[in-house]
Amino acid sequence: MTVLQIVTGILGSGKTTLVRHLIEGPAESKVGVVVGEFADDGFDGDMIKASGGIVRQICATGRGDDAKSYLEPTRAFVEEGKVGRVIVETSGVTEIAQVATDLRDDPVIGSRAVLGPTIVVLDAGAFTAHDTHFAPQLWAQLDVADIVAINKTDKAHNDSLETIRRRVAGRNPEAKALFCYMGQIHRPTALSIPYEGFTPRAFRARWEGALPAEFEAFVYRTSRVCYDRVLFGHRLLNLPGGRIARFKGVLRCWDGPRSVNGLPGQLDWENTPVEGDTRIAFIGIGMDGREAEITEILDAELERQRHDVGA
Known part of the structure; x- marks a missing residue:
C-alpha cells in the first residue's frame, strides 16, 4: 500500500x-x-x-x-x-x-x-x-x-x-x-x-465559518539585470499597500540568477540553482490591480541600477 x-x-x-x-x-x-x-x-x-x-x-x-x-x-x-x-x-x-x-x-x-x-x-x-x-x-x-x-x-x-x-x-x-x-x-x-x-x-474536520478570502497572484517578469540585490531586496521588503503573503522566484543578477523568497520583513536568498530571466510571483490579498504599480517600482529600481553602473 x-x-x-x-x-x-x-x-x-x-x-x-x-x-x-x-x-x-x-x-x-x-x-x-x-x-x-x-x-x-x-x-x-x-x-x-x-x-x-x-x-x-x-x-x-x-x-x-x-x-x-x-x-x-x-x-x-x-x-x-x-x-x-x-x-x-x-x-x-x-x-x-x-x-x-x-x-x-x-x-x-x-x-x-x-x-x-x-x-x-x-x-x-x-x-x-x-x-x-x-x-x-x-x-x-x-x-x-x-x-x-x-x-x-x-x-x-x-x-x-x-x-x-x-x-x-x-x-x-x-x-x-x-x-x-x-x-x-x-x-x-x-x-x-x-x-x-x-x-x-x-x-473529519470542517471549517465552520465563512471561507477565507481568496488570495490573488501575479508574476513580475523582466529581462533587466540586477546589479545590487541588496537594494532590490529593500524594494521588495517595502512595497506599498496591500497584504503580500509571499514573494518568491528568480532574480537575474549580474553574477548569475539568484533564488529569492520572502514576505514583508523577511527576505531569504536561497542556494537552490536557478536559471533564466527574472520572474517573481507575488501572492496575497488585495493584489488585484497592484501589478502595474509594483512592476513600475521594480522596473525603476533596475533601471536606476543600470544607469549607475553605466551598463
Missing part, C-alpha cells in the same frame, strides 16, 4: 524545505511529490527534484471551479505503484478539506493507499503577522492538522514559541506540535501512521 500524506501551511512557512527533509531520509528512497503552486509559474518543484523526489507539479491551484485539482497527479503515482509514499504539498492557499475529500473519494486511491497524518507548517517568526493579516487562512489550515510543524524557531523567542504552541493546542487539541529549524522535523513522528485505522483530521 502507498502511504499518502498532505503537507500544507500558509505561504512562506517552509513547506518545501520540510518536504525536502522528509524525502532525504535514508528510508525514503522512492517518494512521489505532488507540488501545487498558486501562481501561474512554479519554483518549488525543482528544489524537491534536487533532493531526489519524483515530482509532478501543478500551477494555478487554489479554490473554486478554476482551481486545478491535485487528484489526477496523486492518482497517477498511486496507480503506477512505483513509489512507497506520496506527499501532496499544497500551494498554501488551498481548501484542504476539499483536497482531502477528493482524494478520499477516489476509488483507486481508496483501494491502494493508506493515509498518513496531515502536516501543517507554521512560520514562528511570521506568526504574529500571519495571525494579524491572514488569520482566516491560517486558522482554517490549523483546524485540519494532525501535526503542526512550528518552523523557523530561530526567528522567534522561547516565550513566543510557547505562546504559539498554546494557541495551537487551544484551537486544535488533537494536533501534535513539533518545533523545528529549517524544516528539520522529527522524521519518525512525521512519517509514521499513529495507529491502525487512523483517519486524518482533514477527512
